[in-house]
Amino acid sequence: xxxxxxxxxxxxxxxxxxxVPHMQKFILxxxxxxTLFIALNRxxxxxxxxxxFDFCCRAGICGACAMVVNGRPRxxxxxxTKDLPDxxxxxxxxxxxxxxxxxxxxxxxxxxMYQSTESWIHTKKVFDPKAQEERMDNDxxxxxxxxxxxxxxxxxxxxxxxxxxxxxFLGAAALNRIARFVVDPRDQRSDKDYFEIIxxxxxxxxxxxxxxxxxxxxxxxxxxxxLGFLRRKMxxxxxxxxxxx
Amino acid sequence: MQTxxxxxxxxxxxxxxxxxxxxxxxxxxxxxxxxxVPARRSHSSAAQGGMQAALGNCAKGEGDNCDIHFGxxxxxxDWGCDQEVARLFADNAPIEMRRLxxxxxxxxxxxxxxxxxxxxxxKFEKVEKEENEGLITARSFGGTAKWRTCYTSDGTGHAVMCxxxxxxxxxxxxxxxxxxxxxxxxxxxxCMGAVVRCLRxxxxxxxxxxxxxICTGGFGRIYKATTNxxxxxGGGHIIAHETGVVPIGxxxxxxxxxxxIVPTDxxxxxxxxxxxxxxxxxxxxRFMNIYEPEKAELASRxxxxxxxxxxxxxxxxxxxxxxxxxxxxxxxxxxxxxxxKLREVDEICHHFLGIDPxxxxxxxxxxxxxxxxxxxxxxDGAVYGLKGLFSAGExxxxxxxxxNRLGGNSLAETVVAGGIIGGKIVEFLEGYETRFKTSVVSxxxxxxxxxxxxxxxxxxxxxxxxxxxxxxxxxxxxGCFVFRNGPDLEECVETLKGVLEKSRKVGLVSSGxxxxxxxxxxxxxxxxxxxxxxxxTGALNRTESRGSHNREDxxxxxxxxxxxxxxxxxxxxxxxxxxxxxxxxxxxxLPPGDRGYGGGSIIEADKTEIEAKTIKR
Numbered sequence: 001x002x003x004x005x006x007x008x009x010x011x012x013x014x015x016x017x018x019x020v021p022h023m024q025k026f027i028l029x030x031x032x033x034x035t036l037f038i039a040l041n042r043x044x045x046x047x048x049x050x051x052x053f054d055f056c057c058r059a060g061i062c063g064a065c066a067m068v069v070n071g072r073p074r075x076x077x078x079x080x081t082k083d084l085p086d087x088x089x090x091x092x093x094x095x096x097x098x099x100x101x102x103x104x105x106x107x108x109x110x111x112x113m114y115q116s117t118e119s120w121i122h123t124k125k126v127f128d129p130k131a132q133e134e135r136m137d138n139d140x141x142x143x144x145x146x147x148x149x150x151x152x153x154x155x156x157x158x159x160x161x162x163x164x165x166x167x168x169f170l171g172a173a174a175l176n177r178i179a180r181f182v183v184d185p186r187d188q189r190s191d192k193d194y195f196e197i198i199x200x201x202x203x204x205x206x207x208x209x210x211x212x213x214x215x216x217x218x219x220x221x222x223x224x225x226x227l228g229f230l231r232r233k234m235x236x237x238x239x240x241x242x243x244x245x
Numbered sequence: 246m247q248t249x250x251x252x253x254x255x256x257x258x259x260x261x262x263x264x265x266x267x268x269x270x271x272x273x274x275x276x277x278x279x280x281x282v283p284a285r286r287s288h289s290s291a292a293q294g295g296m297q298a299a300l301g302n303c304a305k306g307e308g309d310n311c312d313i314h315f316g317x318x319x320x321x322x323d324w325g326c327d328q329e330v331a332r333l334f335a336d337n338a339p340i341e342m343r344r345l346x347x348x349x350x351x352x353x354x355x356x357x358x359x360x361x362x363x364x365x366x367x368k369f370e371k372v373e374k375e376e377n378e379g380l381i382t383a384r385s386f387g388g389t390a391k392w393r394t395c396y397t398s399d400g401t402g403h404a405v406m407c408x409x410x411x412x413x414x415x416x417x418x419x420x421x422x423x424x425x426x427x428x429x430x431x432x433x434x435x436c437m438g439a440v441v442r443c444l445r446x447x448x449x450x451x452x453x454x455x456x457x458x459i460c461t462g463g464f465g466r467i468y469k470a471t472t473n474x475x476x477x478x479g480g481g482h483i484i485a486h487e488t489g490v491v492p493i494g495x496x497x498x499x500x501x502x503x504x505x506i507v508p509t510d511x512x513x514x515x516x517x518x519x520x521x522x523x524x525x526x527x528x529x530x531r532f533m534n535i536y537e538p539e540k541a542e543l544a545s546r547x548x549x550x551x552x553x554x555x556x557x558x559x560x561x562x563x564x565x566x567x568x569x570x571x572x573x574x575x576x577x578x579x580x581x582x583x584x585x586k587l588r589e590v591d592e593i594c595h596h597f598l599g600i601d602p603x604x605x606x607x608x609x610x611x612x613x614x615x616x617x618x619x620x621x622x623x624x625d626g627a628v629y630g631l632k633g634l635f636s637a638g639e640x641x642x643x644x645x646x647x648x649n650r651l652g653g654n655s656l657a658e659t660v661v662a663g664g665i666i667g668g669k670i671v672e673f674l675e676g677y678e679t680r681f682k683t684s685v686v687s688x689x690x691x692x693x694x695x696x697x698x699x700x701x702x703x704x705x706x707x708x709x710x711x712x713x714x715x716x717x718x719x720x721x722x723x724g725c726f727v728f729r730n731g732p733d734l735e736e737c738v739e740t741l742k743g744v745l746e747k748s749r750k751v752g753l754v755s756s757g758x759x760x761x762x763x764x765x766x767x768x769x770x771x772x773x774x775x776x777x778x779x780x781x782t783g784a785l786n787r788t789e790s791r792g793s794h795n796r797e798d799x800x801x802x803x804x805x806x807x808x809x810x811x812x813x814x815x816x817x818x819x820x821x822x823x824x825x826x827x828x829x830x831x832x833x834x835l836p837p838g839d840r841g842y843g844g845g846s847i848i849e850a851d852k853t854e855i856e857a858k859t860i861k862r
Contacts, residue, residue, distance in 0.1 A: 015447055015759025032566060033508060035597070045711040049763040050755030054282075057474045059511040060596055061403065061589070062286040078596035099423075099445055100760045107283035107422035111414070120411040121349040133343040135379025136354050142585075144351035145397045148407055152285055186349060 003030045005081060007043065008089040013052065013100045023089075036069065036076035036090075040102075052100035060218065063153030066093055067102045073155040075218045093158040106154045113174045117197055121181070122189045140185065147180040147226070149219050156213035156223060168202045172213035172223045175204060179226040182233070191237045199234045207231070246690065247450045251277040251419075252674055254438055254454035256426045256481055259287030260402070260656070261638025262460030263409045263420070264663025265670060270416040272671045277452060279424040279441060281476050284410050285403075288462050288474040289659055292402030293514040293589050295384060295394035296657035298338035302355055302380040304371045305362075305392035311335045312862075313390050316835055318645060318654060321388045321545055323792035323802060324837040325495070325647025325810070328830040330624050334645045334654075334661050341661045342381060342395050349408040351397050352381045363521020363578060364543075385519040386652040388545035388842075394653035399514055399589045402656055409660070423760070424450070427768050429457070429484050429634070430689045436634035437681050439484070440693045442768075447759045449690060449697075453681050456670050458635040459485055459628070460663070463616035467773045468726075469718035471613040472505050472512035481640045483772030485620045486779075490630035492812035492825070493776065494621035494642030497783035500650055500793045501727050503549040505612025508567040509597050512614065513590045513607060515652040518542040520586060522575040524553065525606065526561035529572065540842045547649045547793040548843040550611035554727045557610075565608065572606035579603075611727050615639065615655060617646040617793070618780070621812055626666030629812070633679070637666040644810065647829065648792025700767045701757040706750025710767045713751060716744045717777050725780050730797040734785040741781055745774045745820065779813040779822045786824060787811065790845060804837050804850035833859040 005028050012021040026043050037058045044051045056064035058077045065076040068091040070084060081088070096104035113119070156172040163169045178198055181187040198204045207227055214223040253269045255262045258280035266276045280287065301309035315335040319326055346352055355377045361368055364385075373382075386394045397404040413420055423444035430437045430453070438453040461481025465473030485491040503524070504513045518524075523531050524542055534541040536552045544552075553571055556562070562569030575583060575590070580603055583591050587602075594602045619642035621629045626643065628634040637643070638659045643666075645658060699705050724737025748771040757764040789803035790796050810829050813822040836855050839847065 013759050016756060033598075035509070038509075044762065048755070049710070049753065050758075050761060052760050052762065055475050056282050056286045057288065057291045058509070059291065059474075060592060061291045062282070062474065064282060064286050080596075080599070103760060105423075105445065110283060110285075111420070111422075114411065114414040118415075120415040125347070127344055127347040129340045129344070131343075133346045133381055136346075136351075137379060138354040138356045138382075141351040141354050142398070145400065145404060148351065148404055149400060151290075151403070152283065184349070184351075186347075 003086055004028070005030050005039070006087045007039070008087065009051070009102065010091045011101055012098065013050070014098065015100065030081055034081040036079045036081065037065065039081060040076065053102040061151065063151030066153035066155050067091065068093060068158070073158045073216045075153060078218065093154050095158045095163050096154055104154070106152060109154070109157070110152045110173070113170065113177070116170065117174050117177050119177050121184065121187050123186055124188065136185070140183070144180060144184050147176055147183065147221070150176055150221060151219060153218060155216045155218060159212035159216045161208050161210045161212070162206050166206070169206050170198065170203050172227065175230055176221060176223055176226050179230055182230070191233060195234055195237045198230065199238060204230050204234050249277060249450065249452045251275045251452070251454045252456065253670060254452050254457045255279070256439060256457065256459050257461035257640065258284035258420050259289035259460060259462055259638065260406060260409055260659035261640070261663045262458065263413050264660045265458050265460060265637055265667040266418050267409070267412050267416060268664060268667025269671055269674065270418050274671065274674055276418050277454070278413070278418060278420040279426060279452070280420060280422045281425050281444065281480070283422045284413070284420050285406055287406060288477055289656070290403045290406040291474060292656045293399040294386065294516045294519070294656070295396030295401045295653050296342060296405070296660070297386065297389065297393045297651065297653035298342040298395055298657060299335065299391070299393055300339050300342065300381055300383065300395065301391070302377050303382045303392055304373050305385065306383045309391035309393055311339070314338065314393060317389050318651060319835045320840045321649055321651040321654070322645070322647025323649055323840060324804070324808065325498070325791055325829055327624065327644045328832060328834050330643050330645045332834060333624065333665060334658065337661050337665060338657050341664055345405060345408060345660065346381060348412050350405050352395055353397055355380050355382045384516065385543070387515055387518065387543045387549070388651040398585065399516055399587055405656070405660065425480060425765060426484055428689055428693050429488055430686055431488055431631055432682060432685050433490060434632060435679065436631045437679070437685065440689050442765070444760050444765070447761060447764070449693060451686060451690060453686070455677055455679050456633050456635060456674055458637060458670065459620060459640050460636065460638045461640045463639040464776055465613045465616065467717060467721060467777055468613035469722050470505065470510045472502055472510055473613070478769060479773055479776050480769055482620055482776060483769050485628060485634070485636070486775065486815055487772055488631060489815060489817040491634070492621045492629055492814045493618055493779050494644055495648070495783070495811050496618045496776070496779035496813045497787055497794050497811060498617040498648045498792065499613060499725070499780060500546055500615035500617060501550040501611040502546055502614030503553055503611055504573050504609040506593065506598060507565060507570040507608040507610055510612045511593055511597055512612070513573065513593060513609065514587070515546070517573060517575050517587060517590060520582065521578060522573055525572040525574050526556055527563045528561070529606070532556050532561065537842055544842045545649055545651060546614070547795070550727050551795060553611055563608065570608045570610040573609045574606055575602050576604065615650055617648065617650055618642060625669040626662065627669070635666055635670055637662045648794055696768065697757070697764065700751065700753050700764060703752030705752060707752040708747045708750045709754070710751050710763055710770060713744060713747045713770060714766065714773070716747070717741065717774050720744065721777050721780065725784055728795055728797050729784050731785070734781055737781045738778065738785060741774060741778045742820065745771070745778065748774045775815055775822070782822050783811045783813055783824060801846045801848050803848040805848045808837065808850050834862055
């Protein structure tokens with residue numbers, strides 16, 4: 001224990017006139033059970049109050065603190081310094097717009113994603129406050145929840161080869177979102193409806209299958225399976241379209 | 246200066262805020278939600294356990310109804326709640342859970358047949374009925390007579406938050422993230438909106454609205470050890486309180502959760518104990534069954550936190566580099582249960598402690614968790630003192646929790662209260678027109694710009710933001726934690742008065758430009774110290790023990806003198822709060838009595854007075 005950690009941190013504040021993008025070095029003594037949450041807060045409170053980064057729940061539940069840690073997108077709050085070498089390089093996530101230093105704008109990106117995937121239950125049924133709830137098989141409920149665990153940290157998007165090359169690619173988070181509604185019996189959209197949203201190069205057919213998304217997902221979502229599942233489903237839908245069923 | 250206009254401005258886009266917004270948007274009103282973080286990162290999403298609603302679908306919830314839920318809530322509050330509000334809540338909770346199911350929440354459902362559950366470390370069998378297959382099921386939580394807590398694995402808050410935010414997207418509600426309200430715009434009578442700092446650019450913006458709702462959650466971050474997210478820093482309370490006309494209700498009423506992990510204070514869910522986990526001491530022996538033979542680990546949170554602290558004081562705590570703690574044992578629940586029903590707990594143990602809860606014990610200690618204290622509203626969610634201002638959720642003192650909140654009642658409150666208060670806001674907006682006085686607006690903006698300039702230039706002084714905040718946090722940990730007493734509280738008040746002085750002399754070290762965090766912290770520092778002073782002063786004055794407020798020098802619950810609610814005002818320019826009191830409830834449906842757990846004596850209120858206020862339903 002008692003290492004001196006050397007942090008190389010990306011610095012750039014677009015709102016500051018003289019600011020230019022550069023890497024800055026910080027030295028910090030390591031303490032027991034230190035996470036990057038503890039380390040970055042100490043750096044800000046003790047060394048540079050201007051340092052910009054995001055944390056919210058600090059417990060791996062909300063996804064606010066994703067950044068590139070020694071080359072790999074991950075949640076800073078659940079990264080223990082003892083699992084890292086003496087030298088730690090921190091960069092903001094690519095793909096998303098930079099707000100300053102390690103902070104990026106995931107909010108706007110995901111909001112646009114909700115709109116493009118129409119991320120809500122599509123149903124003609126009207127809620128009746130006097131009626132008993134509609135029944136659902138518990139296994140189905142658990143299957144839906146399994147896909148709804150996404151915390152929108154943006155790790156999968158920033159690790160995605162296609163997303164890095166084209167701005168309009170929906171990315172694994174959006175495809176997983178669609179998969180969540182596909183398995184939900186309450187959503188009355190047909191495969192053809194889903195095809196309208198993701199049956200193109202911006203969607204399921206743009207994926208190069210590099211699968212970094214699944215490698216870096218901090219919630220271990222089955223992104224690979226969902227991509228395969230949707231691609232087959234959409235492929236079949238496309239063929240049906242061509243041959244008129 | 247960018248100015249936005251809407252019928253309803255909702256400050257805070259967690260579950261309460263978005264539920265309020267949905268209600269107005271459904272009726273065709275124009276709504277803007279502001280949030281410091283993307284809405285789904287709101288602290289609502291961190292709630293693991295579930296939402297209480299008396300559906301009575303599962304075997305152990307059979308025979309449950311709204312009356313029993315109401316009774317549990319009132320008893321849980323230690324008769325500190327408004328019973329009219331508790332009734333509204335209990336009656337509406339089942340409808341709201343079903344509505345959430347309709348909107349897309351994947352609630353866990355009843356699976357018919359035989360299954361096992363644990364209670365107090367022992368294994369029991371239960372049989373779910375065929376005819377209830379597929380209905381919303383429930384789990385057990387502390388302080389409840391029936392299994393009533395609806396859940397989706399241990400990600401209930403997250404799942405409901407996703408659904409609610411989807412609903413907002415569907416309705417086209419503008420949810421602006423990275424926006425922080427730093428002051429209300431008001432003329433002393435009517436609220437007209439807020440001055441907002443954009444957390445992308447640092448620029449000030451104006452939001453004008455006919456109605457404004459503050460739904461910003463709790464303020465646990467003024468304590469050093471808290472389970473709260475870093476955004477739960479009292480921002481909403483502060484802007485309401487500093488108007489001088491809005492009181493904080495029951496500031497001394499702060500809940501401590503029995504199982505924050507050591508050292509990071511991340512919460513592991515009450516579901517651990519609900520599902521049969523036990524608390525062990527340094528000798529790895531159970532102790533809650535000694536103090537509370539009936540409920541043991543499942544007594545209410547204030548009771549468990551107190552007995553844990555008591556047990557550690559008896560020398561039974563586990564010593565560590567971070568102070569003493571106890572153990573939470575869920576090893577006997579088995580791999581399958583831990584991997585599915587308690588997965589978040591499993592992940593927390595792995596990521597933040599580096600342990601496997603199947604084989605190892607979890608270090609825990611009581612930690613600040615919930616603020617029953619809040620912006621005082623009436624039963625319609627209308628804030629005392631300012632027309633057009635509303636509040637819902639943890640930010641508000643509505644007040645269904647009184648002096649102690651039951652697990653599963655807070656997450657349920659966000660949506661149930663959000664629905665009810667959202668409906669009342671709709672009633673308010675219908676046919677309501679107002680005028681915005683430009684002089685009031687420009688004065689409010691000028692004042693905030695001056696504050697910012699002074700902080701950046703260091704004109705007021707050079708006190709360090711983080712150092713002053715640490716003094717506040719430590720003073721509260723020392724004087725206003727699980728146990729309280731006169732001398733410690735007096736010392737705490739004195740210390741905080743000194744901290745208040747310092748907070749007025751803060752100057753920034755950094756430039757304050759753009760998304761600067763130091764500036765954001767500095768802007769709310771004095772308000773945070775004021776909240777701390779309200780807690781300490783309120784606690785010093787309240788010479789009794791009720792729910793989470795526990796005075797060692799006044800161990801009895803004193804209904805004769807203290808069956809009331811504290812209202813802490815902060816008049817403009819004052820150095821201390823002005824405390825007033827009001828009756829806890831307009832009537833009793835359940836007259837004050839024994840809670841059935843927690844021990845302690847009761848100094849009874851005048852019988853004829855209670856009888857006169859008691860109604861039959």
